[in-house]
Amino acid sequence: MNRLQRQSFLGEGSEATLSTATIGIAGLGGGGSHAAQQFAHMGIGGYIPADPQCIDVTNTNRLIGGTLSDVKKGKAKVYITERLIRGLQPRARIHAVKGSWQAATELLKQCDLIIGAVDSFKEREQLERFARRYLIAYIDIGMDVHEIDHKAFLISGQVILSMPGCPCLRCCGLLTDERLEGEAKQYGAAGSRPQVVWPNGVLASTAVGLAAQLLTPWFPRPPEFTYLEYDGNKGTVSVSARVELLKGSICPHHPPDETGDPFFDIREHMKRQGKAGAGPRMRRWRSWLRGLTGRWEP
Amino acid sequence: MSDAAAEFKKLKAMHDGAELLKEGGAPVVLLPNFAFRAGGKNLVMTLLLHPSQHSGYVTRLFFERNPDVAGNWTTHRVLDRDWWAKSWKDVSPLLPWTAILCAHLRAVA
Amino acid sequence: MRLHFRITRALLDSVRIDLRRPHPFAHERVGFISAGLSAADEDVLIVAREYRAVLDEDYLRDPTVGAMMGAEAIRKALQWAMQDRLALFHVHTHGGQGLPGFSRIDLRENAKFVPDFLKVTPQCAHGAIVLSDNAARGQLGFDPRQPCMPIDSFAEIGAPIRKWRAA
Numbered sequence: 001m002n003r004l005q006r007q008s009f010l011g012e013g014s015e016a017t018l019s020t021a022t023i024g025i026a027g028l029g030g031g032g033s034h035a036a037q038q039f040a041h042m043g044i045g046g047y048i049p050a051d052p053q054c055i056d057v058t059n060t061n062r063l064i065g066g067t068l069s070d071v072k073k074g075k076a077k078v079y080i081t082e083r084l085i086r087g088l089q090p091r092a093r094i095h096a097v098k099g100s101w102q103a104a105t106e107l108l109k110q111c112d113l114i115i116g117a118v119d120s121f122k123e124r125e126q127l128e129r130f131a132r133r134y135l136i137a138y139i140d141i142g143m144d145v146h147e148i149d150h151k152a153f154l155i156s157g158q159v160i161l162s163m164p165g166c167p168c169l170r171c172c173g174l175l176t177d178e179r180l181e182g183e184a185k186q187y188g189a190a191g192s193r194p195q196v197v198w199p200n201g202v203l204a205s206t207a208v209g210l211a212a213q214l215l216t217p218w219f220p221r222p223p224e225f226t227y228l229e230y231d232g233n234k235g236t237v238s239v240s241a242r243v244e245l246l247k248g249s250i251c252p253h254h255p256p257d258e259t260g261d262p263f264f265d266i267r268e269h270m271k272r273q274g275k276a277g278a279g280p281r282m283r284r285w286r287s288w289l290r291g292l293t294g295r296w297e298p
Numbered sequence: 299m300s301d302a303a304a305e306f307k308k309l310k311a312m313h314d315g316a317e318l319l320k321e322g323g324a325p326v327v328l329l330p331n332f333a334f335r336a337g338g339k340n341l342v343m344t345l346l347l348h349p350s351q352h353s354g355y356v357t358r359l360f361f362e363r364n365p366d367v368a369g370n371w372t373t374h375r376v377l378d379r380d381w382w383a384k385s386w387k388d389v390s391p392l393l394p395w396t397a398i399l400c401a402h403l404r405a406v407a
Numbered sequence: 408m409r410l411h412f413r414i415t416r417a418l419l420d421s422v423r424i425d426l427r428r429p430h431p432f433a434h435e436r437v438g439f440i441s442a443g444l445s446a447a448d449e450d451v452l453i454v455a456r457e458y459r460a461v462l463d464e465d466y467l468r469d470p471t472v473g474a475m476m477g478a479e480a481i482r483k484a485l486q487w488a489m490q491d492r493l494a495l496f497h498v499h500t501h502g503g504q505g506l507p508g509f510s511r512i513d514l515r516e517n518a519k520f521v522p523d524f525l526k527v528t529p530q531c532a533h534g535a536i537v538l539s540d541n542a543a544r545g546q547l548g549f550d551p552r553q554p555c556m557p558i559d560s561f562a563e564i565g566a567p568i569r570k571w572r573a574a
Contacts, residue, residue, distance in 0.1 A: 020570075102373065102380050109447045112568060122353050126375040129322065133378055134445070135413040135454050135564045164415050164564055177351050184354030184385070214567050222566040255323050256418075257491070259454035260443015261378050262319055265530040266549045269446050273408060378445075 003088075004043045011217035015043060021215050022046030022093065024111040024136075026101035026127055028077040029053075030062035030195050031141045032117035034204030036081045037064045040088040042212065047085055048111055050097040050104040051077045062197040101127055109134050113211055116140040117204075119193075121179045128162055128169050132254040133261075137214055138162040140169060141203040143230070145194035155199050155232025158240075159206045161214075166225035167246040170253045174227075199232045206230075206237055305349070305395040312396055321377055324350045327395065328377075336406040337367040346381055347402075349395045357389045359402035367406045409559040410547050411447070412536075412573075414440070414455035416565025422458045423538060426500045433466045435473035437499045439484050444494050444532060451532070453494060453547065453558070459487070472512055474499065481520060485527055494531045495524060496545065500538040506573060507539040509546070522551035534558070544573045 004015050011017075021044055025032045028051035036049060054074045055066045063077065065084035078096040085092050097104035101118070108114060114136055116127045124140055131138035143157035162168050169175040206228055213222035227240040302325045306318045309327055317328040329345040346360040353374055360381035364371050370385040386405040389398055418440075426436045438460040445452045465480035488495045497520065501507045509517070517535045524533040525548060534547035534555055545558035557574035 100373075102375050105375075105378075106446075106448055109445060109452060110450075112562075112570075122374075125353070130375060130378070133443075133454070134452065135415060135562075137564065137568065163566065165417050177354070180354035182354070217567055219567075224566045253322055255320075256415075257441070257456045257493075258321060258443075259456050260452070260493075261445035262443070262492075263377070263379070264444045264446065266444065266451070266532045267530060269451065270549065272446075273449060 007042070009218055010212065014216040014218065017215055018043040019045035021112045022048065022110060023211065024048040024050070024101075024104070024108040024114040025081070025117065026050050026104075026108075026114060026123075027117035027119065028063075028081045029059065029117060029119075030064075030197065030200035031143070031204050031207075032115060033062075033064035033066070033077070033081055033084070034200050035115050035117065035141070035208055037084055038205060038208040039211070040085040040092070042208065043089070044092075045089065046093040046111075047081075048095050048097065048104055048107045049078045049081045050099060050101045050108070051081075052099050052103075053077050055080060058192065062195055062200055101130075105130065108136075111136055113137045113139065113214060115207055115211075117142070121175055121183050124169060125175050125180070128175075129254065131162070132164055132168070133259055135164045135259060139207045139210055140174070141207050143195070143199045143203055143232070145196070153194075155196070155230075157199050157203045157230035157232065159203055159210065159226075159228040159230070159237075161210050161223065161226045163224045164254070165256065166251060167227075167242075167249060168251045168253050171246055171249065171251050172227045172240070172242055199230060202230055202232075202237065309347070309395050309399065312399075319377060324348070324352075326377060329399075334403050334406075336365040341365055345399075346376060347395065347399050348376065349398050350391050352376075353383070355383075355385075355387060355389075357391050357398050357402070358383050359386075359399065361406075365406055369405070408556075409450045410453060410545075410556060411450060411560045411562070412442075412453045412455070412543075412545055412558050413562045413564060416563050416569075418455055418458060419538075419543075419563055422498060423500060423540070425458065425460050426498070426538070430466065430474070431463060432468055433474040435499050437461050437474045437476060437497060439487070440496045440498050440536060441487065441491070442494045442496065451547070453496075453532075456493065458498070459484075472516075481523070485524060488524055488528050488531065488533070492528065492531065494547075495533050497535040498538065500540075503539050504541050505539060506542045506571070507537045507544055509535070509537050509544065513537060517546065517548075517555060521548035521555060525549065525551045542571055542573070 469475035532549035546555035548555040563569040
């Protein structure tokens, strides 16, 4: 019996496609941990989870896979995610990075898709730009709880699919200079923002669904751009009005001539290959070993 | 000659190794091995001048490493590299680029 | 070291549309795809940027080959590579379905122009791509003294994402 046989409708070869895919997940809090769990269920084979933090007791209201025992041990969120994934995909290729996503860029470059579940507008902007630079599909998820009146709250969120050439987070109005200025004024001392588990679940599931459309052929003519707005009070996920307004528009914020590494020098790269001391045979052995163990070998 | 080209020419006269690049369509000036004073010390490192809006500031100067000077320093990914920037507001993008650079450097001197 | 090529579907489609246009006298059309490069651990990522067609007037009449670029086409491409410090890939199509292959003449011509490009932009790598209607194959040169290396994989970035091994 094949664990994934109930999802064979995803298309011929979908199991192999999902198995060979590699997904980056920046931020393993409420949203990222949900997404990681679902990707593991789905059969995604490769993961680059990046998060600098360790779990604390206030995360346990939403961090999927995190336990009170993990809190006692001060376990890193990325290793909780790794454990979660391995429970379903023991041979998954997981390169967990206990650090910010910036510490994982060499690995993230190799992803088919990146999920951005980061906390700040600045991080979103820079992560999306990184994804655009390497023509990587980027799916951004985020939620907020707003106090609209005394003891009345609005839960809202978004899932945005940002593909090269298509409208970006700035085109969508999610990223603005005003928001970045406001965030900068807080000097990072924004305090603990309200967070609960179920909106993260809705947003992460929506993101995973978009990822499935991008990776497998089950859905005819999947969108290359979408902006989905979550209203947690009404319990709805709707296509933003901006999608129609932005139809056919080309993103001006990420010019197509800005791909790749502007400082790359092939001569330096070849020298490093030589100095690494590993000839082709050693590199093949390392690659085989990584594939076997799913662990990162320095 | 465009404004950016004219401004870059002046920076190039100030620092011969300067290189004009761009990100998000906005001009960015790489200043390799730039000598400056920070916290009373003489330092040499690569700087990146962003003479327009970036990360909530109207202009920014990025440093290859944290020069270990008092202030609120944050990291940023620009031109596919990690940089440090000090929180230093309101250095107008309307100033000549040489003046923008000097204003940001005064903040770390 | 493996080589991985990424290109958006929109760009690839526009290249194919252009290359299918009839030429006054050449049997095939050719052009150049520009790309940025990056290291990804030991591998090299080739990330496509733009396409420029070789203009009609920059072809040479040569009935022995499908298409022959003149010196002006090469000069323009060299200038582009030098000015913008990018990798350039000569591109043409063989049509049909499935993984295409470079012909003997393709390989001969690649071996001529790639070293010339490398001499003026030694920090970059340059190469060639041959398309079919649904796939591509390519090679990359980075040392004028060495033969080009085959590009190992292609990814066509769109919805859905398409990937294939090409070497």
